[in-house]
Each structure stands twice: as structure tokens, then as C-alpha cells.
Amino acid sequence: MNDEKQETKQERELMPLWEVFIRPRTGLSHSHVGSVHASDKVMAVQAARDVYTRRGEGVSIWVVASAQITASDPDQRDENFEPAESKIYRHPSFYDIPDDVGHM
Amino acid sequence: MTDRDDLTALLLQIGDDHLVLGHRLSEWCGHAPMLEEDLALPNMSLDLIGTARMCYSYAAEIEGGGRTEDYYAFFRDGTEFRHVIMAERPNGDFAHTILRQFFFAAYMNPFWRAMTESVDRQLAAHAGKAVKETAYHIRHSGEWVIRLGDGTEESACRMATALDDLAPYIGEMFETDETASRLIMAGVLPDPAPVRAAFEDTVAQTFAMATMPPFEMTAGISGGRSGRHTEVLGHLLAEMQQMQRAYPGLKW
Numbered sequence: 001m002n003d004e005k006q007e008t009k010q011e012r013e014l015m016p017l018w019e020v021f022i023r024p025r026t027g028l029s030h031s032h033v034g035s036v037h038a039s040d041k042v043m044a045v046q047a048a049r050d051v052y053t054r055r056g057e058g059v060s061i062w063v064v065a066s067a068q069i070t071a072s073d074p075d076q077r078d079e080n081f082e083p084a085e086s087k088i089y090r091h092p093s094f095y096d097i098p099d100d101v102g103h104m
Numbered sequence: 105m106t107d108r109d110d111l112t113a114l115l116l117q118i119g120d121d122h123l124v125l126g127h128r129l130s131e132w133c134g135h136a137p138m139l140e141e142d143l144a145l146p147n148m149s150l151d152l153i154g155t156a157r158m159c160y161s162y163a164a165e166i167e168g169g170g171r172t173e174d175y176y177a178f179f180r181d182g183t184e185f186r187h188v189i190m191a192e193r194p195n196g197d198f199a200h201t202i203l204r205q206f207f208f209a210a211y212m213n214p215f216w217r218a219m220t221e222s223v224d225r226q227l228a229a230h231a232g233k234a235v236k237e238t239a240y241h242i243r244h245s246g247e248w249v250i251r252l253g254d255g256t257e258e259s260a261c262r263m264a265t266a267l268d269d270l271a272p273y274i275g276e277m278f279e280t281d282e283t284a285s286r287l288i289m290a291g292v293l294p295d296p297a298p299v300r301a302a303f304e305d306t307v308a309q310t311f312a313m314a315t316m317p318p319f320e321m322t323a324g325i326s327g328g329r330s331g332r333h334t335e336v337l338g339h340l341l342a343e344m345q346q347m348q349r350a351y352p353g354l355k356w
Contacts, residue, residue, distance in 0.1 A: 015138070036140050039251060046244055047140035050147050 017066040018044035020051075022058035030062050041065075106224065106290050112163050113186070113283045114293070116176065117329060119159030120187035123177055124337075125208060126152030127344050128195055137198050144244060148205065151237040158230050178348035182338055183331040190273035191328075192337045199262035202248045204270055206310065209241035211277050214302030218294030227292070246310045253314025263316060272324030278303075279326060 015037040021030035033052050038044035044063040053061070072080055084090070129149035136142035160173035190208070195201045216238055219231035252259040278300055280288070287293040307319050327333070347354055 037138060038140065042247060043251070046247065047144070049240075050144040050244075051140055054143065054147065 015039055018048070018063040019066050019069060020044075020048040021062040021064070022048075022052055023060040023062075024057060025059055030060065033057075035066060036063075038063075106292055107286065108166055110283045110286055110290075111224070111292065112166055114287055115159040115163040115166075117186045119156045119163065119176060120185045121191050121208075122152040122159070123156035124185065124187045124340065125191040125204075126150070126156060127340060128191065128193075129201070129205070131195055132201065141198070145201070148241050148244070151234075151241070155230070155234055155237075158226075162226055174348060178345045179352075182333055182341055185328075185333065185337065185341075186331065187328050188273065188276040189325055189328040189334060190270065190276065192333060192340055193269075193273065194336055196266065196269065197262055199252050199259065200266040200269060202245050202252065203263065203266040205241060206245035206249050207270065207274055207307070208277075209238045209245055210306040210310075211299070211303045213238035213242055213306075214299045215294070217302075218299055221294065223291040242306060246306070249310050249316075250314045253311070253316045260315075263314070267316065267319070271319075271322065275321050275324045276326040276328060278321070279329060281329060 022033045023030045036047040038047045048061045126149045132145040160176040164171040216231040216234040222228040253263045
């Protein structure tokens with residue numbers, strides 16, 4: 001049991017996880033698409049290319065070590081996000097748009 | 105004017121190298137050591153098979169007898185195949201497969217780069233695409249060679265073993281027979297010297313970063329270009345050709 005844990009830890013250190021972001025085409029921003037295991041950043045970009053751009057999905061790849069990401073605490077979800085829910089006036093949906101403006 | 109038979113012979117050599125090695129790579133599908141390589145190896149395999157298809161379609165077109173690319177892939181026997189023996193050798197472990205791919209790509213990339221200047225328009229057009237594919241194959245396999253060669257004691261040992269196993273097969277890629285000599289004269293094939301120099305340069309740089317000893321090409325095993333193959337080819341063809349042999353003309 002202990003050995004098993006050791007090995008998992010070693011594997012994690014040899015092949016850490018990387019988050020992958022792909023830009024679908026010039027002008028759009030990179031979006032998170034998933035993650036890959038790789039020994040280092042160079043191999044992570046290659047793995048991302050092979051796993052996530054096989055169907056012409058992208059023109060640019062970013063990878064970020066998953067361990068480098070700082071995330072919000074799920075336990076703080078309510079205090080973080082609920083206060084915004086009651087402030088619907090922040091959505092720009094209360095304007096009358098003249099017909100001749102056309103598509104906005 | 106290039107001799108039709110010479111051009112067909114060349115197309116089968118290139119096509120067979122790519123089909124047989126592509127098939128070997130495809131054997132990793134579902135068996136690679138990690139998911140990422142389970143996609144990377146078949147990705148390269150499909151690039152190689154794409155080149156084989158171009159060669160066979162072109163050969164069929166020259167022959168003009170109504171044959172298709174499938175004839176060359178599925179209805180020829182082992183002695184009719186013209187690939188280098190390295191392509192058919194079993195995959196071995198991951199280090200062996202990666203090093204073999206590295207050697208092949210290190211040769212094919214400068215080959216295709218030079219072929220963009222070929223007087224044969226169809227080959228020159230394909231070369232533009234193949235240069236990009238093989239550039240990635242060098243990068244992917246080369247980065248692995250560096251990490252395995254300069255990795256753990258175990259990975260370095262496996263790289264050394266792979267090199268011992270593969271070394272006798274490398275020279276065959278650079279053999280120039282009479283057909284090739286005529287095609288070089290005709291401007292279809294490039295001067296082999298700069299291609300070989302580029303290969304040696306790529307290998308030297310990567311091996312140095314991989315802390316592996318310098319590679320020296322020696323006389324080794326050949327015969328593949330004249331249809332003399334090793335016993336493993338029969339098994340490979342049996343698996344690859346089985347469907348078309350059992351159900352000729354089968355489509356999917």
C-alpha cells in the first residue's frame with residue numbers, strides 16, 4: 001500500500017499534469033480544452049498538439065503546469081458568486097435599441 | 105524524359121518504406137505507454153501512410169492498367185516489397201520505436217526538402233507537405249531520444265540497446281542503385297550527399313544532447329530494395345493484407 005503511494009508520487013513527479021489552452025483561429029483567445037501528462041513544458045506542447053489539434057482545432061497552443069494554477073475555494077462559492085446574482089442591472093440588457101441600428 | 109519503370113521503382117521504394125513503417129507504428133495504437141503517445145504514434149503513422157498512398161496512386165497512374173493504390177498495398181507478396189529492412193523490424197520497446205522513427209525522419213526530412221526541387225512535379229508537390237510532417241516527426245522523436253538517452257539509468261540503457269539493434273540497418277537508407285543513379289541524372293532524385301550530411305548533422309546534434317556516443321554509420325544488413333526481407337515481413341503482411349485478401353475489393 002505504502003509502495004503503491006510512493007510510485008504514484010514518483011510518477012506524478014516524472015510526468016506531471018499540464019493544462020492545455022488552444023486558440024482556434026487568429027483573433028480569438030486561447031480556451032481551456034483539457035490536460036496532458038508530460039515530463040516538461042516542451043513535451044507538454046507536443047502532447048497537446050497530438051491530443052488536441054488532430055482535427056484542425058487550433059493555430060496556437062499554450063500549456064501551463066497544473067500545479068501553477070491557483071483556484072478559488074469551492075467552499076467559498078456562495079460568498080464569491082451569489083452576491084452577483086441579485087445585481088441583474090449589471091447586464092447591458094435594459095437598453096432599447098433602435099431598429100435601424102441593425103445587428104449588435 | 106524519365107523512364108517509366110525507373111519512376112515506378114522509385115515510387116514503390118518510397119511507398120513501401122512509408123506503408124510498412126506506418127503499419128509498424130500503428131501497432132502501438134492502444135498499447136502505447138501513455139495516452140499522449142497512443143495518439144502521437146498513430147498520428148505519425150497516418151502521415152506515413154498518406155505518403156504511401158500518394159506513391160501508390162501515382163504508380164497506378166503511370167502504369168495505367170486500372171490498378172488502384174490498394175493493389176500495391178494489399179495484393180503484392182513479400183518479395184515484391186521494396187522497403188528498407190529497418191521498416192519491417194519489430195517495434196521492440198518504446199525506445200526502439202522512437203529511435204527508429206528518429207533515424208527515418210532525420211533522413212526523410214532533408215530528402216523531401218531536396219525533392220521540392222525535383223523535375224517530377226507530382227513528387228515535388230507532395231514534398232512540400234512531407235517536409236512539414238517529417239519536421240514534426242524529427243522534433244517529437246528527437247525530444248524523446250534526448251530525454252531517454254539523458255534520462256534514468258534504465259532509459260539510457262534501453263536507448264543504448266535500441267541503438268545496437270538498429271545500427272546495422274541504417275546504411276541501407278543511403279544505398280544508391282542503378283535506378284537511383286539514373287533518376288539522379290534525370291533530376292528526379294536529389295544529390296544524395298547533402299541529404300546524408302543533413303541526416304548526420306541532425307543525428308549528431310540530438311545524440312550530443314542525449315549524452316549518447318557519436319553515431320557512426322557502418323556497412324550492415326541490406327537487401328530490402330531488391331525484395332530480400334526478414335521473416336517478420338510475412339507476419340506483418342498477413343495481418344495488414346488479410347481483409348483485402350479474404351474479401352477482395354472490400355470497402356468501408
